[in-house]
Amino acid sequence: MEIPAPLTAECPLTDLAGGLSVVRRFARVTLLAWASGADVDDALLVVTELATNALRHAGGRPVLRLSVGAGHVRIEVFDDEPALPVRRRPGADGGWGLALVERLSLAWGTARHGVGKVVWCALSAPSAELAG
Numbered sequence: 001m002e003i004p005a006p007l008t009a010e011c012p013l014t015d016l017a018g019g020l021s022v023v024r025r026f027a028r029v030t031l032l033a034w035a036s037g038a039d040v041d042d043a044l045l046v047v048t049e050l051a052t053n054a055l056r057h058a059g060g061r062p063v064l065r066l067s068v069g070a071g072h073v074r075i076e077v078f079d080d081e082p083a084l085p086v087r088r089r090p091g092a093d094g095g096w097g098l099a100l101v102e103r104l105s106l107a108w109g110t111a112r113h114g115v116g117k118v119v120w121c122a123l124s125a126p127s128a129e130l131a132g
Contacts, residue, residue, distance in 0.1 A: 006067055007034050013062040013077070016055050023051050023064055027075075034068050038125035042104045043073060049097040050077040050119055053085060060116060072106060072122045080116040 011026040013019055027047045031040050047064065054062035060080025067074045087102075088095035101108050101121050108121035 006069065008065060008067040010066075011064045013051050013055055013064060016052065019055065020048060020051060024048060027064070027066060030066050031073060034066075034073075038073050038123060043075065043123055046075055046101050046104055046121055046123065049101055050075065050121075053077075053097055053119070054079045054081075057081060057085070058116065068125065069122075071124065071126055073125045074120060074122050076118050076120040078113055078116065078118045080114070082112070082116055084110045084117060085119060 009026075009030050011023050013023055024044050024047060027044055028040060031038050031043055051062070051064060054077045058079030058081035062077055062079040065074075065076040065078065067076075085098060087098040090096045090099050098108075104123065105121035106124055108119075110117055110119050
């Protein structure tokens, strides 16, 4: 019996100026290769929100991790800031990021990781598998 290994890929986050386009391109290429049933546009919105939050509010060297499981894509952003994100009331000055993540995701959350944390979410991908 063959049991497939989970697919996981990581991309370091650099800066808001050019780093977001790099991480979005990485996510698009990876998800198109892995998860043919995923809504890549929704996933890219989530990646952008989580990456932007990490780059604006966290320290260290944030990292994006993508993985696929049975019927879902997991998006995680690790950073060195121990404070967990606080969901703000959406308004003219922002606060839409985590509300958007929650709306598009099957589930989302946070967990301590090393000196910092990970913010994660899972999105539906009915045929999350190697799309080759």
